[in-house]
Amino acid sequence: MAQYARRGIHGQTVEAIARRILTGEIAAGATLNIVALQEEFDVSLTALREALKVLSAKGIVDARQKRGTFVRPRADWNLLDGDVIRWQFAEGPDERLLEKLHEVRAIIEPAAARLAATRATEDDLAALDQALTEMAEADGDPAAAVAADLAFHRALLAATHNELIERMEVVMETGLAERDRLVHGGAAHDDPVPSHRAVVDALRERDESAAETAMRELLDKAVRDVEKARGRRGSQ
Template sequence: MQQYAARGVHGQTVEVIAQRILTGQFAEGSTLDITALQAEFDVSLTVLREALKVLAAKGMVDARPKRGTFVRPRADWSLLDGDVLRWQFARAAQPSLFEDLHELRSIVEPGAASLAAVRATDADVAALDAALAAMAAAGSDAAAAVAADLAFHRALLSATHNELLVRMEVVIETGLAERDRMVHGALGTDDPVPSHRAVVDAIRAHDPASAADAMRLLLKKAFDDVARIGS
């Protein structure tokens, strides 16, 4: 578990078991050999049980009398959980997962932009402007560009003043961070500011239709960037 050393023993154990489930090494329905895992990871039974509790809370494993601890079907997993999403994206570039993310964003974010155009306060617009400024200042710094992009989309959802939409940031940000890291690493030269500024300008003008349209164009560009990398 050396590659997970920075996460502590508990975190390492959770991550390793999760990755084995995601890769099918621990197949759906299979029973985990707790004694063998404890020996392999060289951890206490308490640490192992606590790690399994984390995965149980995410719907990935369950424990039953006479059956032991087993891997639950994927349909039972909390796929919108931030850790589960991160683990999936971290495995490798997965076109189907990025396509699912794009479809989700295409449904949520144009509507969010439209709502923000109606509800955004001066403080909300200032937060969007700050994200744009950070995006422009990032230049070729991929990490800074990713952080600025995440700040923009977080500010957009916040500007809707809808608690349920704000909670979508966990899903959108987790996938977006992986998408941004991949795109900035491979392309790196495209200026993201104009497409994002169009959204902010429409929100500032309190124009819901234009805000939604600008967001759709931004999302199309984002999807095309991923498609170019995969081609």
């Protein structure tokens, strides 16, 4: 998960500057006023430079002689970094980013389910079953529902036994959590267990096509759930 979430003054400074850049408050190409930022955040120059090193490592800022520290073009940013994704949700659900992340999931997860149908071990299936149990027991507890859903999708990626696919959880995790908070944080919603169980059943049967289809249907349901949640928010 995100490395710099809630980590004291250092983490707060990193996040505050990042959010200003990601929202466009500080535009690409702009040179940062180091003295003003130091005074505003009431941190030492060393602490501020350490915060900027974090953003530099993520491709967001750079420093050059005579030019100073400046914001790099968006094309250079590491948009697949877990922190960068999380920072974009800091002010609440970002519907455009949620849609982009759903498109990524729609490409990756059905294929991952198909692969997992041929590779999942008994331990993998046990992890998925455990996530289903936690999902069923989370009724009425939004935080538990989010945690159970994340556990399920991490277990699915792990069941592919492809370390590159497993790493995609970094890309999807924050967006999935935000989507879940939107859906589970409102009024009553459909039981998520049956759609998730259909995926596990297909994996257990080693049915690649059924696993892929079940995952596509699960993702279609996820879109409908978000639309319902948005409808509830709009009517309040």
